[in-house]
Amino acid sequence: MEKEQNQNSEISKSEKKEDNQSTNSASSQQVEDEINNNSKEQTEKSIEEKILELEDKLARTFAEMENQRRRFEKEKEEAFEYGGFAFAKEALNLIDNLERSKQILKNDEKLKNTDALKKTLEHFEIIYKDLISIFLKNNIKPIESINKKLDPNLHQAMIEIENDQEEPGTIIQEIQKGFTIKDRLLRPSLVGVAKKKGK
Numbered sequence: 753m754e755k756e757q758n759q760n761s762e763i764s765k766s767e768k769k770e771d772n773q774s775t776n777s778a779s780s781q782q783v784e785d786e787i788n789n790n791s792k793e794q795t796e797k798s799i800e801e802k803i804l805e806l807e808d809k810l811a812r813t814f815a816e817m818e819n820q821r822r823r824f825e826k827e828k829e830e831a832f833e834y835g836g837f838a839f840a841k842e843a844l845n846l847i848d849n850l851e852r853s854k855q856i857l858k859n860d861e862k863l864k865n866t867d868a869l870k871k872t873l874e875h876f877e878i879i880y881k882d883l884i885s886i887f888l889k890n891n892i893k894p895i896e897s898i899n900k901k902l903d904p905n906l907h908q909a910m911i912e913i914e915n916d917q918e919e920p921g922t923i924i925q926e927i928q929k930g931f932t933i934k935d936r937l938l939r940p941s942l943v944g945v946a947k948k949k950g951k
Contacts, residue, residue, distance in 0.1 A: 840892050840933055843883075848928065850880050887931070895930035897923045897941045906930060906937065911944040918946035 854876050863869040884894065895906050902909055902921050910927050918924055923943045930941030 836890065837933060837936075837938070840887075840890070840931075841938055843887075844931060844939060847880065847883055850876055850883070851929075891934045892938060893932050895932060895941045897926045897930070897943050899923065902943070902945050906932075906940060907943050908940040909945045910942050912947040913944045914949040915946040916949050920945075920947050922946045 854873060857863055857869055857872060857876075860869075887893070897907060899918075900907075900923050902923060907923060907930065911925070913924055915924055922945065923941075924946050925944030926941060927944060928939075928942040931938040
């Protein structure tokens, strides 16, 4: 009888051991499963993060490309609109030289009141008008200055001239004619402005 009890207790102990082992193996299996699930989730997260990063990079690249395209369009328009800016500025020297030549001839004592001077000045005037006409066709316009208020955007005051008849700051002399090309200043007018006479 005691033997049977001992055997039974041994059987129950071995069963318990088996149960414990199976429980341990089951719990270790669960831990492994959880670890695997976590690593899968981490892998999935990292893939999702990578996708988000790539989408962000792609969006930034597209935005940069769009900005470059706009810059290129603007540069192209400006080149088309103002491509002749430097040439136009150089061409103004022709008008300046014509004006200087006219003044020199007018001030020459030997030529004063001669027919040769009158004819020469007439030809100069024709050339001057032709030049202005060509400029106007290309949107290069002279700046009106005389009797206008000094505008720092268009005029550059070179001298102040005492004058009580005109309001101070009014342009009463044009030293060099200024020009605009479309909506840009090509060259400011160099002018003399009125100031009140000192007491």
